[in-house]
Amino acid sequence: xxRTTIATLLLLGLAVPAAAQDAxxxxxxxxxxxxxxxxxxGRTTGSLASIDATVLHLTLEDGETLTVPRxxxxxxxxxxxxxxxxxxxxxxxxxxxxxxxxxVAIIGANESDSSLDSLxxxxxxxxxxxxxxxxxxxxxxxxxxxxxxxxxxxxASGVRVGVRPVAGGGVGIGVSLRF
Numbered sequence: 001x002x003r004t005t006i007a008t009l010l011l012l013g014l015a016v017p018a019a020a021q022d023a024x025x026x027x028x029x030x031x032x033x034x035x036x037x038x039x040x041x042g043r044t045t046g047s048l049a050s051i052d053a054t055v056l057h058l059t060l061e062d063g064e065t066l067t068v069p070r071x072x073x074x075x076x077x078x079x080x081x082x083x084x085x086x087x088x089x090x091x092x093x094x095x096x097x098x099x100x101x102x103x104v105a106i107i108g109a110n111e112s113d114s115s116l117d118s119l120x121x122x123x124x125x126x127x128x129x130x131x132x133x134x135x136x137x138x139x140x141x142x143x144x145x146x147x148x149x150x151x152x153x154x155x156a157s158g159v160r161v162g163v164r165p166v167a168g169g170g171v172g173i174g175v176s177l178r179f
Contacts, residue, residue, distance in 0.1 A: 085144075093137070
């Protein structure tokens with residue numbers, strides 16, 4: 001029973017992803033977005049200049065420094081970089097192209113023009129496919145050009161628990177607090 005408990009604790013300790021541990025560390029120069037309603041309106045974005053037990057010092061985009069008391073901070077998000085939206089753009093473009101070409105095809109097919117033969121009517125399908133594909137490409141290129149910053153929230157509590165084997169037998173449990 002004791003070995004099963006120890007093995008379970010070890011597996012739980014190893015299951016903590018390394019990326020999540022790195023995200024918990026706020027180092028100077030890290031791009032952050034802070035929400036502190038008593039200090040600023042909305043969220044404030046800047047680079048972390050320094051941090052101590054009572055305040056955060058942020059360097060804002062215009063070069064000014066903002067001091068935020070830690071007890072006023074409601075949330076902190078860390079920048080995870082910028083990414084494009086080409087998949088979403090392609091999907092939106094395809095839907096717009098399909099709606100447009102489908103509408104044109106429906107209107108054209110309902111005409112009672114006797115000069116339209118079956119070949120003309122068959123071209124509506126090709127028109128729908130080409131217009132939808134072309135719109136998807138245009139939407140994908142537009143989405144690739146539009147890049148937005150992605151944010152990862154910092155955990156509300158900076159408590160981390162680790163489990164590891166101890167020399168001489170047994171298991172050691174460590175707790176660290178971090179902001």
